[in-house]
Amino acid sequence: MHRRRELVGWATVGVVLCALAIPWFLWGSSTVVFGLPLWLWWHVGWMVLASAVFWLFARRAWGLGVETADSSERASATASVGDGGGSR
Amino acid sequence: MTVGLQIGIIVGYLLLALAIGLYAYQRTDRTAEDFYLASRTLGTVVLLFTTFATLLSAFTFFAGPNIAYANGPEFILVMGLMDGIIFGILWYVVGYKQWLLGRQYDYVTLGEMLGDRFASRRLRGLVAGVSLVWLFPYVMLQQVGAGTALEALTGGAVSYALGAGLITVFMIVYVVAAGMRGIAWTDTLQGAFMLVTVWVALLWVLAAVDGPSAATATLEADYGEFLALGGGLYTPQWMLSTAITIGFGVAMFPQVNQRFFAAGSKTVLKRSFALWPILCLLLFLPAFMLAVWAQGLGVEAGADGNVLPAILDELTTPWFAALVIAGAMAAMMSSSDSMLLSGSSYFTRDLYRPFVDATLSERREDFIARVGVVCFALATFVASLYNPATLFEIGDAAFSGFAQLALPVIVALYWRRTTRAGILVGIAGAQAFYFTSLFSSALVGALASLEASLTGTVLEMLAGALSALAMALTTVFPGTYAGWTPGLVGMGLGLVLTVVVSLLTSPAPDERPSRYFEGIGAD
Structure with missing residues (x-):
């Protein structure tokens, strides 16, 4: 169950990363800050954030949804005698 | 200079x-995997x-x-x-x-x-x-x-x-x-x-x-x-x-x-x-x-x-x-x-x-x-x-063409229920759709010139059929779908076809879903 919640959480993060790479809320805006449109600064920040999120994912949750229960179970079996990974 | x-x-x-x-050549093994x-x-x-x-x-x-x-x-x-x-x-x-x-x-x-x-x-x-x-x-x-x-x-x-x-x-x-x-x-x-x-x-x-x-x-x-x-x-x-x-x-x-x-x-x-x-x-x-x-x-x-x-x-x-x-x-x-x-x-x-x-x-x-x-x-x-113009057009559309493969492949990678028939139909269907839409205006043009060259009663009936076909083509394959490109619509079609056909068919006995879903892990 925990795995499942984690999967949904990271999937949501992925969708949000895609959804706001373009700052829709600045649509039509032509405000310029430090020589670049404000919406472009947002994008620059967003790409840096995406890298940070990818890095965090690679450290914390890599393998989620890809490696199958039996192999990840084997990995975690030593740490805790869990619920037997009932899902699949 | x-x-x-x-x-x-x-x-x-x-x-x-x-x-x-x-x-690099000096360092290679002579195997296809290395090449x-x-x-x-x-x-x-x-x-x-x-x-x-x-x-x-x-x-x-x-x-x-x-x-x-x-x-x-x-x-x-x-x-x-x-x-x-x-x-x-x-x-x-x-x-x-x-x-x-x-x-x-x-x-x-x-x-x-x-x-x-x-x-x-x-x-x-x-x-x-x-x-x-x-x-x-x-x-x-x-x-x-x-x-x-x-x-x-x-x-x-x-x-x-x-x-x-x-x-x-x-x-x-x-x-x-x-x-x-x-x-x-x-x-x-x-x-x-x-x-x-x-x-x-x-x-x-x-x-x-x-x-x-x-x-x-x-x-x-x-x-x-x-x-x-x-x-x-x-x-x-x-x-x-x-x-x-x-x-x-x-x-x-x-x-x-x-x-x-x-x-x-x-x-x-x-x-x-x-x-x-x-x-x-x-x-x-x-x-x-x-x-x-x-x-x-x-x-x-x-x-x-x-x-x-x-x-x-x-x-x-x-x-x-x-x-x-x-x-x-x-x-x-x-x-x-x-x-x-x-x-x-x-x-x-x-x-x-x-x-x-x-x-x-x-x-x-x-x-x-x-x-x-x-x-x-x-x-x-x-x-x-x-x-040739045709090849030029295909090359220009290659990214969208390849995109048509993506969703059936992802479905197959992550959904155990995917069947052979499902993925075959999904890939073939999306490709057929995208190809037709790429060439639909050329097809309509060809139909129109064919139609114009037909005279005489029997042939005029045929011409009527041709113009209906051309109409159908432009209706089903417009340039854009409310602003969305045919490439994206084709991707959706591939997804739907793969899932629906997989649900309607059962896996062939020799399929090996376990390959994708069991014992997959690093180390």
């Missing part, structure tokens, strides 16, 4: 690439840059900046979303799973991976065949580009045919000798070169025009609209359609997809994944902003329609502009050689071996792979001499 310099730089680059290729995948040993920097350089070469210097120049800087957002984020996520979703499966079962191509799980030679052949149909004209376009560029550069001293021919011969020698390892090494060199030159170019131009604020101020004064987010070409539908189809298409492009198999370790994949969005940003931002500022500064695009060389010519020194242009041409070649290698692997592994000679030894396959490169390159070269 500039011309001599440009040619000198190109020749210098080619010689350097050849030296790297020969060095295609460098025996799955690529490290972080090499994997990152070879994917980067293969993906983002000439487009970043020519076509991309031209779009930003004409329509505004929003293209940076489209490219960032497409390559930095969507492709980044697919790097994990498709790439990591493919890498695990490839290591476990020795897969070298996408078709092989799918054909094995669904126990279907037909599926394997279909994926390879479809990929080659899109890849062939795309490689041809690179040769057309190289031939045209060399002819323009030398003022016609090197003819178009000779230019394209020279590039072809070089690519053949290089790919046949170097294989994946050599290509990946030159890509690394070249990716780094692209990044450095584009930043030097940016700083140089900004120094010449007193900084970004001054450069943007000229734009603000004359073209306020230009800087506003959205407008003109940039509708939300267009931006999303483009980013999604190309982002998914890239992941299915043979030379990119195959790199998913070539990583040396899980750590390599993780590190490249995390660095990816920043790397994309570092390239797109300077390349496209240069073009945007060129608009404000009143720089005219050159005779070949390209703006980046024009602004460099105007605001930096000629030798530097020459260096960037030469780099872009070299980039074009490095994408082409990766495509040749992958095209040849799809042909030998997924068409020749299963359908012609199943008992191929490793050494023999390695030999045939190299012969495949020669044949593929020669065939695209011959095609480039004629540059």
